[in-house]
Amino acid sequence: MTGLIPGFPPDGVVTVNRVILRDGYTVDDLEERVALLCENVKTYHSDSGFVGGFVCLNSGMISNEGSTVGQAVESPLKGREALIVTFWRSFEDHERSHRSPTFQPLFRQVLALCENGNEEIAYTMLWSGRAYTAEEAAAARRAKEAHGA
Numbered sequence: 001m002t003g004l005i006p007g008f009p010p011d012g013v014v015t016v017n018r019v020i021l022r023d024g025y026t027v028d029d030l031e032e033r034v035a036l037l038c039e040n041v042k043t044y045h046s047d048s049g050f051v052g053g054f055v056c057l058n059s060g061m062i063s064n065e066g067s068t069v070g071q072a073v074e075s076p077l078k079g080r081e082a083l084i085v086t087f088w089r090s091f092e093d094h095e096r097s098h099r100s101p102t103f104q105p106l107f108r109q110v111l112a113l114c115e116n117g118n119e120e121i122a123y124t125m126l127w128s129g130r131a132y133t134a135e136e137a138a139a140a141r142r143a144k145e146a147h148g149a
Helices: 027-045 091-098 103-111 134-147
Strands: 013-020 050-057 081-088 120-124
Touching: 013 091, 027 050, 027 081, 027 091, 027 103, 081 091, 091 103
Parallel strands: none
Antiparallel strands: 013 081, 013 120, 050 081
């Protein structure tokens, strides 16, 4: 299922950049530079492969219910680590966007604030989906109770 990102093709590509802020830079610096970069991608690549994306910041919270690597209280990268996730029709479309002369200067400005350099990994989507509505959830529970599994 690929219904979470409208228009994302089943054979599309998801790219993930992990940014760790260098000392001396703030989340405001990151937001400003990434906003300029994302606006550029939307403007120049929405009709040549870009489907969508999001940027998220490490909140510091660690799920002790969902983690198996200890019982940490807070991530040491709280407020310093961000993920830039983009969705593309193809890897070739993504690569072409990075070669764009309007993209490169903005990309270098983002890289300047990265403590960890940059490694952008491309993934293929296995599953995505939205939550059930209340009615759909109730129907799913009834079906489980009636038919098991």
